[in-house]
Amino acid sequence: MISIEIFQAFVAPAIFISAASLLVLSINTRLMGIVTRLRTFHKEKHLAIAEGKKKEALVLQSQIESIQYRALKIKNAFFCILLGITGTMVTCLIIGLALYIPQALIIGVLVFVVSILLMLVGLIFYISEVSISLSSEKEEEILYALIDVISEQKDCDTSNDLP
Secondary structure (H helix, E strand, C coil): CCHHHHHHHHHHHHHHHHHHHHHHHHHHHHHHHHHHHHHHHHHHHHHHHHCCCHHHHHHHHHHHHHHHHHHHHHHHHHHHHHHHHHHHHHHHHHHHHCCCCCCHHHHHHHHHHHHHHHHHHHHHHHHHHHHHHHHHHHHHHHHHHHHHHHHHHHHHHHHHHCC
16 A cells, blocks of 8 residues: 555544544533433422422432433443544554554554444434433423422312311
């Protein structure tokens, strides 16, 4: 392989790094949104427990578990794509080494293929989380409806206790 072909092979993984970086940015934004929602639900649960609203706290706990499941999927996507990016960077180095050790090119190709497969797995996790995100919103709608019903029941109970 001549030097120009090796240089072209060296540049190709760098293009994947740029594309994957945009994907990582998207995943990071999604993860931060999920973490913010988790903190909000934990605070609401804490306040519900402090006010003696055990049923409301149980409903909030189920929502927390649902969002934690989504966060796990996003974490897995993030991790796989970061490993893929690391692999493509290592591929660039190995292909550069192939200028001096031609056998390194085979290792570089193998590392690149594994890196792309890792990115694909990360995308599958990401698609999986995105596909359940709307169902999570519907769960929240049900959650708040249940909290409203529980609050109305408590209001009725306290108004019946008044003389």
